[in-house]
Amino acid sequence: MDDVLTKDLATNDVPTRTPVTLASGLVLEGVRHSYGATQAAAGIDLAIEPGEIVCLLGPSGCGKTTLLRLIAGIERPSAGRILLDRQVVAGPGAFVPPEKRHIGLVFQDYALFPHLTNLANVAFGLKALSKAEALAEARRALERMRLGRYADDYPHALSGGEQQRVALARALVTRPAILLMDEPFSGLDSRLRGSVRDATLAAVRDAGATCVIVTHDPEEAMLMGDRIALMRAGRIVQLGTPEALYRHPCDLPAARFFCELNEVGGRVAGGRIATPLGSFAAPGLAEGTRAVAAIRPQGIEMRAPGSGIAGRVLEHRFLGELDMYEVAVEGIDRPLIVRRRGPAGLDAGHEVGVHVDVADVLVFAAAGP
Numbered sequence: 001m002d003d004v005l006t007k008d009l010a011t012n013d014v015p016t017r018t019p020v021t022l023a024s025g026l027v028l029e030g031v032r033h034s035y036g037a038t039q040a041a042a043g044i045d046l047a048i049e050p051g052e053i054v055c056l057l058g059p060s061g062c063g064k065t066t067l068l069r070l071i072a073g074i075e076r077p078s079a080g081r082i083l084l085d086r087q088v089v090a091g092p093g094a095f096v097p098p099e100k101r102h103i104g105l106v107f108q109d110y111a112l113f114p115h116l117t118n119l120a121n122v123a124f125g126l127k128a129l130s131k132a133e134a135l136a137e138a139r140r141a142l143e144r145m146r147l148g149r150y151a152d153d154y155p156h157a158l159s160g161g162e163q164q165r166v167a168l169a170r171a172l173v174t175r176p177a178i179l180l181m182d183e184p185f186s187g188l189d190s191r192l193r194g195s196v197r198d199a200t201l202a203a204v205r206d207a208g209a210t211c212v213i214v215t216h217d218p219e220e221a222m223l224m225g226d227r228i229a230l231m232r233a234g235r236i237v238q239l240g241t242p243e244a245l246y247r248h249p250c251d252l253p254a255a256r257f258f259c260e261l262n263e264v265g266g267r268v269a270g271g272r273i274a275t276p277l278g279s280f281a282a283p284g285l286a287e288g289t290r291a292v293a294a295i296r297p298q299g300i301e302m303r304a305p306g307s308g309i310a311g312r313v314l315e316h317r318f319l320g321e322l323d324m325y326e327v328a329v330e331g332i333d334r335p336l337i338v339r340r341r342g343p344a345g346l347d348a349g350h351e352v353g354v355h356v357d358v359a360d361v362l363v364f365a366a367a368g369p
């Protein structure tokens with residue numbers, strides 16, 4: 001709970017101020033939405049706890065933005081229900097418009113008003129307060145985002161990261177029940193993205209807001225989300241903590257989304273899949289099933305030739321923290337990709353002994369017959 005909110009509660013000052021809102025829970029039940037023949041939401045079930053940060057992650061066109069728009073009330077579902085704090089805000093015979101849902105929105109392009117100062121931009125949503133109170137609240141919100149000195153400037157004079165923080169201050173100042181963010185960092189260069197992301201996460205945590213963030217970047221989802229909802233073709237295919245999704249992806253495409261993989265085929269026999277890189281446990285797969293061992297590039301180690309499986313380095317690239325190697329192994333069509341710090345002087349043409357760490361191997365049924 002932030003200092004202003006604590007003060008409000010302590011002084012019983014609430015009626016003259018922005019309504020004090022504690023974080024809301026959000027529930028979606030069988031939510032559907034189509035654009036013509038395209039099913040952008042094809043039956044979404046999702047329950048988000050108050051104060052939780054959930055990232056909607058998935059490839060372009062999978063329906064992330066549509067889901068955010070449905071939660072905000074910008075779109076109306078064709079079936080299913082949406083509940084905010086157990087109140088139905090969208091469903092058969094019920095629809096609460098966006099402005100009554102007490103939701104904060106942050107978009108990729110910040111959507112700041114260019115003709116208003118940063119302070120006026122932040123104060124814009126505080127309609128329930130007197131002008132003086134709204135400006136005082138807005139100033140505090142800017143100061144919390146360490147932008148107080150820019151209050152009287154206009155957005156165009158700020159960097160992209162600063163504009164994003166103004167947009168966040170504007171969204172948080174109304175103390176929304178739920179904060180919805182659509183690709184909030186994708187307009188920033190990679191150097192700035194990390195620091196703005198950290199500041200945003202700290203502000204959201206500090207406000208205690210329930211938050212739904214759309215991103216197509218798995219690393220960003222893992223950094224920001226308490227849980228990640230992995231989406232594909234209008235559905236949530238997996239929901240869980242970042243660690244659960246990374247360690248136990250539900251299928252091969254989900255695994256591919258989080259990590260570049262070396263995929264080696266084989267058939268299940270005796271509960272294991274035999275490959276030129278060794279045999280790996282294939283739990284849950286029937287005998288004779290065609291399967292794929294998906295090996296993370298950091299799970300392959302190269303030792304002196306004569307140990308492990310014989311391989312030959314085709315390429316070595318220095319990438320700073322890690323090295324990247326391509327390694328040929330007999331019986332495998334494509335070179336293995338290895339990402340780890342290799343022994344000094346290990347370059348193209350060197351013979352190596354390849355070892356695979358089973359902790360970095362995932363086994364799935366192969367697609368198709």
Ligand code: ATP
Pocket residue numbers: 035036038039040058059060061062063064065066067216
């Ligand atoms: P991106 O990461 O590219 O923003 P997304 O996962 O957010 O994609 P949506 O924008 O929700 O995906 O789109 C889901 C599907 O619905 C896509 O096939 C898209 O082309 C379609 N769609 C979205 N908005 C509209 C619209 N206004 N009219 C018609 N089709 C739309």
